[in-house]
Amino acid sequence: MKYQSYDQDFVRSIRAGGPDANGMPAERAFSDGEGKPCRCCLKNIPEGDAMLILAARPFEALHPYAESGPVFLCEADCTPWNDDGLPPILTTSPDYLVKAYGADDRIIYGTGAITAQGNIDGYANTLFARDDVAYIDVRSARNNCFLTRTIRDAAP
Known part of the structure; x- marks a missing residue:
């Protein structure tokens, strides 16, 4: 499975002053680390690094399941995540909300689970064993903020 950065067209637009998911420009702040x-x-x-705070919706179309919420971006250009394994943002909390979506971008009921940090990959692999799972979102278990999406590895 591969964890994904947020859509890069959206990230570039936000950094250039474009509107967020609520039609507003991002707020500029400094990270407390x-x-x-x-x-x-x-x-x-x-x-101490400058950051942007904005509303994001990791879905292309508006529909009842298209959740939006606050996210952060480095204000300066940064390298989009493209490594194997668990990204660093999924190693800072003891647990996360992991839930699967179908190809229709709808939550697959019964898949959402608060998952221990050390079991995210294991639970995601269990979900990907189902034919109806198109992708999996990982969110904060405390604030429900979208963190990242994971997709199946390409077939060999």
């Missing part, structure tokens, strides 16, 4: 995960590099934004 705690709990400010960038949805591009999938790392915590270091203390």
